Amino acid sequence: MGYTSDRIKALTRSEIRIMSVECEKAGGINLSQGVCDLPLPPVLAQEAKAGIDNGQNHYTRFDGTEELRRAIAGKLAHYNQITVNPETGVVVTAGATGAFYSACLALLNPGDEVILFEPFYGYHEYTLLALGVVPLYARLSPPGWYFDPEAVEHLITPRTRGILVNTPANPSGKVFTLYELRQLSDICTRHNLLMFTDEIYEYIVYDGRVHLSPAAVDGMESRTVIVSGYSKTFSITGWRIGYCACSEELAAPIGCASDLVYVCAPSPLQEGVSKAILALPDSYYENLRAGYERRRNLVCKALAEVGLTPCTPQGAYYVLADVSRIPGQNSKEKAMAILQRTGVATVPGEAFYHNGGGDNLVRLCYAKSDDILYEACERLQKLR
Ligand SMILES: Cc1ncc(COP(=O)(O)O)c(C=O)c1O
Incomplete structure (x- = not known):
């Protein structure tokens, strides 16, 4: 057909x-x-059920409940060393997938280019392609999955708008180091690029490594869109709770895009996740x-x-x-x-x-x- x-x-x-x-x-x-x-974690199911029983079954604000936005902002300060305004800088979305789609829909035009490290997560490539955005591929070399910053910079054209960093990465398991993030930050600053991150595996790092959010690198906070969520951290892939965190200037159009496509993330499940973020110990x-x-x-x-x-x-x-x-x-x-x-x-x-x-x-x-x-x-x- x-x-x-x-x-x-x-x-x-x-x-x-x-x-x-x-x-x-x-x-x-x-x-x-x-x-x-x-x-x-049991607290999640208990609180989501309580949310349903207490009548939290309707649309929430397009960017999420106040409680969840505050919980996410608190977690970003505590775990990621990033300050965001929970009123204007957090957009709760339908999973990290919805977050990335909304960010691309809101901030990129067809024909724009985004640098993607290869091997990549298929949804990243397809989200860009579906929106007419052109991926530029930068190879990571196994087994350490290093990249050549000169080769990355060489890809940039006047249509290049951003770099996507997935750390820890699917499928390579790469965790970007501070040194590498500084190299990328330098490239973004010199070429006025956005950085999109995907930090969905942020709590899953091995051998004493620490997860570093690219936005925490000097000068990157204002040009980074953090994409993350709770599918993996709370083993709730079917709940569809994710978020973008960024400056108000970037969050406003992202909220608009997410509202258009998803209206809001599932209401009682936002309740479960916000309560769990507050209740679960380190x-x-x-x-x-x-x-x-x-x-x-x-x-x-x-x-x-x-x-x-x-x-x-x-x-x-x-x-x-x-x-x-x-x-x-x-x-x-x-x-x-x-x-x-x-x-x-x-x-x-x-x-x-x-x-x-x-x-x-x-x-x-x-x-x-x-x-x-x-x-x-x-x-x-x-x-x-
Ligand atoms: C890198 C990466 N980002 C995002 C997702 C999906 O996240 P969500 O379930 O929050 O949409 C996955 C799932 O496999 C993933 O590997």
Whole structure:
């Protein structure tokens, strides 16, 4: 049928969905999708239910309830060392996905360019493409995922409007260092660029690393749009609670865009999240982090044992593994071969590169319960 818009036609790749279908057919274990099926902190459910019972079932203000905006501003001050005005600088959105979409819709015009580090998270690329924004790709080199600041600067043209930094990153697990953020800040300042961040994995950092928000780097606060949310931190991917935080000048149009597309984030769920932010102690976040570090170690060990050398992630909950030794012409064939031999579904590396690349990589997600991960590690032994 000829009804599909050109914008949507451009969004063809869906390796993750394809692998999930193949996995189901094979009765396999799905480590391809980033769905964290871990239990959520009880306070969340209690407070969301109380919100429904107390009649909080209607539209909230377009940018979120006052309580949630204040809770987010408090958390930004405490955890990210960033000061925002909860009245004018926080826009609660339908997940981080809604936050990024709204920010791009509000601040970018078709034909504008945004620098995207590769390997990238597919939604970032597709959000830009869907809005007619042109991604400029800057490669990160494994295993340390370093970038060349000169190569980044070389990409810039008069149409370039921003740089997108996902830290900790999906799929590479890269955690940007202060040194690297200063390099990017310098580029943004000299070329008058915005910085869009995606900090959805901000609490999941390993080996004593600290999450640094790019906006906390000198001079970046006024030109950064922070995108984050609670899908991963509270294991509530289906609740759709995220936010943008930025200057009033940037937040006003973003709020307008989010209002247009989503009206507001789910009202009683805003109640649950705001109460949980206020109630949960720092130890909650430390336990979350430590739990993922343990799972990372488990999966990386299993991968190394079977010769699929992992690029040990510094944060987030995915690992890219080297599949050079698996037969196949490309990463799709290799991922299928792994699924057929072990019953473990992974994502082909090419899903994270725009034009070749990732041929010898697959991504595994370890945001799974222990029994599933043990079973997956056991099955991977068949590749020995
Ligand atoms: C980098 C990144 N950003 C955003 C999201 C989605 O966040 P949300 O559920 O808040 O839309 C994901 C989910 O996999 C992700 O990996």
